[in-house]
Amino acid sequence: MSNNSNFFIGWKGTLSSSDKKWIRRILIPAFVGIPILLWCIVFFAKPFGTGVFELGNVKTFTGVYYDDPFPVFLLDKEQLPTNTSNSALLVGFGKHGAKTFMNPIENSKGKLTGHRLKLQGTLIYGDGKTLIELTKKEQSVLEVVSPEIGIAQKSRISKQSLRGEIIDPKCWFGVMKPAEGKVHKSCAIRCISGGIPPVFKIQKGTGFEYFIIKGSNGEDINQHVLDFIGEEIQLSGEIYERYGWKIINVDPSSFEYID
Amino acid sequence: MSNTYSSVGWNNFKKSYDKIMLLGIGLIVSSFIGLQLVLDSNITIETLIIRTTSLTAVFLLHFILIIGPLSRINPAFLPLLYNRRHLGVTMFVFAAIHSIFCMIQFHALGNVNPIESIFLSNTKYLSISQFPFQVFGFFAFIIFFLMAATSHDFWLKNLSPKIWKALHMMVYIAYGLVVLHIALGILQYEDKLVYWILLIVSFGTVAGLHLWAGIKAFRWIRSQNKFLVENGFAEVCTVDEIPTDCAKTVFINGQNIAIFKYDNKLSAVNNVCRHQMGPIGEGKIIDGCITCPWHGYQYLPENGQSPPPFTEKLETYEVKLIKDIVWINPNPKPEGTFIEPVKIIQ
Numbered sequence: 001m002s003n004n005s006n007f008f009i010g011w012k013g014t015l016s017s018s019d020k021k022w023i024r025r026i027l028i029p030a031f032v033g034i035p036i037l038l039w040c041i042v043f044f045a046k047p048f049g050t051g052v053f054e055l056g057n058v059k060t061f062t063g064v065y066y067d068d069p070f071p072v073f074l075l076d077k078e079q080l081p082t083n084t085s086n087s088a089l090l091v092g093f094g095k096h097g098a099k100t101f102m103n104p105i106e107n108s109k110g111k112l113t114g115h116r117l118k119l120q121g122t123l124i125y126g127d128g129k130t131l132i133e134l135t136k137k138e139q140s141v142l143e144v145v146s147p148e149i150g151i152a153q154k155s156r157i158s159k160q161s162l163r164g165e166i167i168d169p170k171c172w173f174g175v176m177k178p179a180e181g182k183v184h185k186s187c188a189i190r191c192i193s194g195g196i197p198p199v200f201k202i203q204k205g206t207g208f209e210y211f212i213i214k215g216s217n218g219e220d221i222n223q224h225v226l227d228f229i230g231e232e233i234q235l236s237g238e239i240y241e242r243y244g245w246k247i248i249n250v251d252p253s254s255f256e257y258i259d
Numbered sequence: 260m261s262n263t264y265s266s267v268g269w270n271n272f273k274k275s276y277d278k279i280m281l282l283g284i285g286l287i288v289s290s291f292i293g294l295q296l297v298l299d300s301n302i303t304i305e306t307l308i309i310r311t312t313s314l315t316a317v318f319l320l321h322f323i324l325i326i327g328p329l330s331r332i333n334p335a336f337l338p339l340l341y342n343r344r345h346l347g348v349t350m351f352v353f354a355a356i357h358s359i360f361c362m363i364q365f366h367a368l369g370n371v372n373p374i375e376s377i378f379l380s381n382t383k384y385l386s387i388s389q390f391p392f393q394v395f396g397f398f399a400f401i402i403f404f405l406m407a408a409t410s411h412d413f414w415l416k417n418l419s420p421k422i423w424k425a426l427h428m429m430v431y432i433a434y435g436l437v438v439l440h441i442a443l444g445i446l447q448y449e450d451k452l453v454y455w456i457l458l459i460v461s462f463g464t465v466a467g468l469h470l471w472a473g474i475k476a477f478r479w480i481r482s483q484n485k486f487l488v489e490n491g492f493a494e495v496c497t498v499d500e501i502p503t504d505c506a507k508t509v510f511i512n513g514q515n516i517a518i519f520k521y522d523n524k525l526s527a528v529n530n531v532c533r534h535q536m537g538p539i540g541e542g543k544i545i546d547g548c549i550t551c552p553w554h555g556y557q558y559l560p561e562n563g564q565s566p567p568p569f570t571e572k573l574e575t576y577e578v579k580l581i582k583d584i585v586w587i588n589p590n591p592k593p594e595g596t597f598i599e600p601v602k603i604i605q
């Protein structure tokens with residue numbers, strides 16, 4: 001009775017053949033277009049770094065622990081991947097600095113700086129640098145082997161002005177990609193406010209150079225750099241080297257944005 | 260009365276709709292993951308999940324948003340609209356995976372709780388380029404959640420179609436938030452021009468189609484202002500201008516009316532479907548019932564009532580036929596009021 005040849009009623013559960021043809025005419029180009037569009041999106045994206053975070057692979061390491069000017073573990077001839085430094089910057093689990101867990105450990109085991117330890121954690125490495133995450137938190141130190149004598153010498157101090165970006169080293173050297181700029185800003189702010197040492201990354205040739213940031217008197221200034229993280233800034237300070245890492249002592253009130 | 264009337268449940272069309280939808284999603288997900296692993300395999304698994312799910316959600320969101328105006332502009336797109344709800348809920352699932360993964364990855368395990376971290380890590384609310392874009396994503400996520408949670412017809416009934424529709428119109432706010440989330444987020448990092456072009460073209464398509472459909476509706480309403488009114492009845496058209504089993508729609512005194520011609524008779528009902536406010540006048544008479552083009556709700560033309568067991572009711576209007584001219588009284592009768600159909604004498 002009713003002429004409903006071209007009228008679509010979903011609950012009838014059928015499509016007329018002309019409807020089917022028409023839908024094919026819309027959907028086929030869409031299905032061809034999607035991969036092309038996605039190719040565009042992937043192709044033009046910034047490349048990811050080559051850093052590695054051995055997530056889920058907690059290993060035992062031996063070496064010597066120092067807590068100043070930053071928590072560091074000088075690894076023995078461990079089974080480290082080639083081209084990675086044996087001077088591992090220590091960071092905590094999640095978005096915490098190593099001291100969040102080392103302080104309670106020291107409260108029960110006594111001062112550990114300068115001691116040979118057996119320690120468990122997860123390796124992070126990239127761009128020649130090494131870090132160890134204290135994945136097991138307060139259970140990270142397995143054994144205190146012996147006190148070690150002798151502290152690495154400070155290199156000569158030079159004064160320099162640098163232009164670059166404050167990053168959090170834990171994410172940058174392997175845990176997250178991308179780990180710089182706007183998309184990573186909030187995360188880096190959390191990590192650095194949680195005690196992970198802020199690192200200043202500058203462009204050097206086609207690569208990067210890194211400086212651990214400390215206050216003018218060598219104190220931690222994590223809470224004073226938060227507003228500057230993830231943006232291009234200029235800073236100047238005294239640079240020296242310790243445990244294979246460059247360190248810059250700066251006054252955060254002298255930071256300048258570059259836009 | 261119609262014996263083919265069935266509730267809106269599962270059927271073959273719905274199943275093939277979902278199959279094609281899953282095929283499309285499979286295509287997006289597999290092409291993105293495949294291309295990413297071929298072109299730059301240094302990506303972390305977390306970023307791969309975050310980007311795959313966000314892009315899939317954004318593709319689906321655009322599709323969802325353009326099929327509305329497309330089917331207003333050309334009813335041939337109506338089959339794509341029919342099961343949009345499944346598209347919406349699926350879109351929410353992808354958006355939710357992205358949102359929750361981002362909250363865990365970037366905001367959990369720190370010295371404050373993740374929600375606080377979204378709002379208070381980056382506090383540059385007065386800057387444009389440094390604005391904490393995650394906040395936009397967070398509110399979009401909340402809106403999508405509310406929509407997905409109330410997507411069932413149970414909520415449509417419980418909240419009343421008006422409130423339900425208002426809630427679901429918030430998809431436009433959510434879409435705006437997502438555009439800002441992208442523009443002030445990833446596009447502040449990926450600075451290639453091609454991404455801006457993609458975003459602007461996508462946004463322009465959604466906005467342009469809505470504008471087009473809106474202008475079409477506006478023109479129609481404006482064309483409705485010059486009726487000759489006599490004794491409370493307005494002159495509409497000649498009876499031949501109404502195709503059999505279809506309607507002529509008019510907008511008089513704020514009343515949106517559909518006048519149907521069927522079985523050599525005329526009846527008029529309110530043009531707004533009680534389901535999701537679909538345009539009843541763009542529907543047809545099928546098995547003696549006015550059938551809404553959107554999801555197939557049915558009403559009897561002479562009293563505007565859905566046949567039992569359904570209970571939806573439309574306002575009805577008095578129609579007059581003088582010679583071959585159709586006249587309508589724009590004062591509505593209460594919902595479900597029986598009005599004797601006007602016989603067309605040839």
Ligand code: HEM
Pocket residue numbers: 177178183306309310311313314316317320354357358359361362365377393395396397398399400403437440441444445
């Ligand atoms: C709590 C809610 C959300 C948070 C915290 C959040 C966070 C983020 C972050 C951090 C990025 C950058 C990721 C990267 O490095 O690639 C991003 C990107 C993106 N977000 Fe969200 N987002 C949220 C909700 C949403 C929602 C609801 C949508 C809409 C469907 C969305 C769509 C996107 C898109 C399309 C991108 C760019 C592609 C990508 O990088 O993944 N986001 N979001």
Ligand code: FES
Pocket residue numbers: 532533534535536537538551552553554555556
């Ligand atoms: S709006 Fe859904 S059937 Fe009319």
